[in-house]
Amino acid sequence: MITSRSYGKTPQGVETTLYTITNQCGASVSVLDYGGIWVSAVVPDKDGKMEDVVLGYNDVSGYIPTNGYLGALIGRVGNRIGDSRFTLNGKEYRLYANDGKNHLHGGKSGFNEKMWHVKSVGENSLELSIVSPDGEENYPGTLNVKVTYTFDDECAMTIRYEADTDKDTPVNLTNHAYFNLNGEGDILGHKLTLDCSRLTIVDDGCIPTGELRDVTGTVFDFRGGRIIGQDIDADDEQIKNGKGYDHNFVIDGEGFRRCAYVEGDSRTMSVYTDLPGVQFYAANMLESVTEGKKGKKYHKREALCLETQFHPDSVNHPEFPDSVLKAGAHYDHTTKYVFGTK
Numbered sequence: 001m002i003t004s005r006s007y008g009k010t011p012q013g014v015e016t017t018l019y020t021i022t023n024q025c026g027a028s029v030s031v032l033d034y035g036g037i038w039v040s041a042v043v044p045d046k047d048g049k050m051e052d053v054v055l056g057y058n059d060v061s062g063y064i065p066t067n068g069y070l071g072a073l074i075g076r077v078g079n080r081i082g083d084s085r086f087t088l089n090g091k092e093y094r095l096y097a098n099d100g101k102n103h104l105h106g107g108k109s110g111f112n113e114k115m116w117h118v119k120s121v122g123e124n125s126l127e128l129s130i131v132s133p134d135g136e137e138n139y140p141g142t143l144n145v146k147v148t149y150t151f152d153d154e155c156a157m158t159i160r161y162e163a164d165t166d167k168d169t170p171v172n173l174t175n176h177a178y179f180n181l182n183g184e185g186d187i188l189g190h191k192l193t194l195d196c197s198r199l200t201i202v203d204d205g206c207i208p209t210g211e212l213r214d215v216t217g218t219v220f221d222f223r224g225g226r227i228i229g230q231d232i233d234a235d236d237e238q239i240k241n242g243k244g245y246d247h248n249f250v251i252d253g254e255g256f257r258r259c260a261y262v263e264g265d266s267r268t269m270s271v272y273t274d275l276p277g278v279q280f281y282a283a284n285m286l287e288s289v290t291e292g293k294k295g296k297k298y299h300k301r302e303a304l305c306l307e308t309q310f311h312p313d314s315v316n317h318p319e320f321p322d323s324v325l326k327a328g329a330h331y332d333h334t335t336k337y338v339f340g341t342k
Contacts, residue, residue, distance in 0.1 A: 002121050007032055007039075008059035014115055016060045019126050021151040026050065027339070029151045034060050035112040036073030036128050036147055038177045040293070043155050045266035046341040051183035053267065053339070055292060055303050062290040064113075068283075068298075069176040072112030073147055074105045076132055076139050077323070078174040079248070079279060079312035082207040086315040088140065088324065089168055095138055100205055105176070107137040111145070112176070125150040134167065141167030141327065155339040163331035170315040171325040173333070178283060178303035181264025184294065186301045187282065188229025193261040194222035194280065196249035200311050204241050208313050208320075212250055220247065225261075228282060228304065244284035244301070248277045248311050256334065260306050268340040273308040275333050276321040281305040308335040 007018040018039060022028040027050065030039040039056040056071055057063055063070065084095040084103040096107040105112065116128040125148055132143040146162040161173040180187055199220045201211040215221040219231035219239065232244045239245070251259040251273070259278045260271040271278070281304065288298040310323035325331045 001123070002126065007034070008061055010034060010060060010115075011064060016115070017118070019118075019121065021124055021126065021149070023124065023151060023153045023155065025153060025155065027155050029149070029157050031126055031149050032060065033116050033118055033128065035063060035114065036116045037063060037112070038071040038149070038157075038175055041157065041339065043267065043339040044341065047266075051267070052293065053179055053181050053183055055178040055180065055298055057290060058293055062292070066112060067289055068178070068286050069105055069112055071175070071177045073116070073173070074176050074307070075111035075145065075171070075173045076106055076137065076143060077103075077170050077172045077315070078105055078307065078309050079172065080104050080207055082205070082313045082316055086170065088170070088315070093138055093140065102205055102207060109137070116147075119146065124152060139169050141165040141169040143169060143171065145173070147173070156336055157339075158334060158336045160334045161331065163325060164329075165325050165327055167327050168324055170323050171331050172310045172314070172323050173331070174307045174309045175335070176305060176307060178286070178305055179262065179269060180303045181262060181267040181269060184302075186229075187304050188227070188232065188301060189265075190228050190304065191225050191263040192222050192228050192280070192304070193225040194249050194278070195252050195257070195259050196278070197223065197252050198250040199238070200248040200250065200277070201238065202241050202247065202312075206242060206246060206312070208248070208311060208317060210317050210319060220249075232282060232301075242284065245280050245282040246284055248279050248309070250277055250311070251275070259308065262304070262306075263342060266342060268342050270338040270340065271306050271308070271335065272338070273333070273335040275308045275310065275335065277309050277311045279305065279307040279309055279312070281307065
């Protein structure tokens with residue numbers, strides 16, 4: 001079942017709408033048409049107690065201006081592009097630098113700041129779309145984007161990203177939801193498993209060097225499960241570069257497979273995707289300027305993000321999986337977050 005209600009107006013006076021999908025168990029997720037933002041996920045523990053495990057705000061004003069990209073759909077290119085430039089088909093494109101000298105999450109005004117068109121509302125799914133015109137944020141090609149959110153009776157939130165373009169252009173769509181499976185407090189006691197044997201090494205600006213390093217014997221080896229707070233401040237160059245965990249992991253295997261499993265005190269979350277990488281970000285720089293849904297501001301390491309993606313700066317690294325969408329080709333990738341209990 002889907003219900004909707006007003007979520008306030010943007011500074012330009014545009015009315016926004018929050019859509020809530022409720023399953024047969026009484027669990028629900030909510031998505032906002034502004035920014036395609038995943039606002040909430042109210043899911044049970046083993047005793048049936050419901051808790052909202054996604055950080056967010058009580059109305060749209062909390063998301064404006066952008067602060068941490070909470071829950072947002074990210075594009076045209078998620079994560080960073082080094083030196084805010086890339087060369088494609090012999091032409092150099094210069095982008096807006098909004099992360100030091102680098103380009104982050106689509107630039108000055110990414111997809112997280114757009115009003116998304118609600119194409120359809122199903123029994124348990126919501127289909128959103130936008131058109132990103134040729135030259136927007138200096139990216140080539142008109143990009144038609146469709147994102148479908150589906151929430152089922154197994155408490156699984158599936159996000160399907162689709163796009164088409166009339167010119168070759170880099171595309172890397174993701175969602176920036178912040179999860180806390182306990183609902184509040186820090187996530188340093190959460191246990192994380194990543195089905196990833198390699199890590200994308202970054203410089204002090206979090207731009208990949210091109211090296212994919214084996215995680216064996218390092219503080220980045222989450223394959224057997226690791227408490228997040230155990231080594232988050234370790235004396236390690238990569239930890240220092242990310243100010244904690246803020247790194248892309250190369251997902252083992254191919255096709256649609258599990259990439260991550262998170263355990264809180266009484267809830268779990270499994271993440272599946274067909275994309276090659278996942279950014280594990282422990283909210284090292286989270287500092288909200290607005291009170292969240294529970295009436296208090298959010299702070300450092302109160303949540304974690306698992307952003308499925310092509311590797312950061314892949315447009316400048318031919319050795320990485322290719323994130324360029326060719327004219328006439330179809331971008332079609334899916335990520336699923338399955339909430340459980342323990």
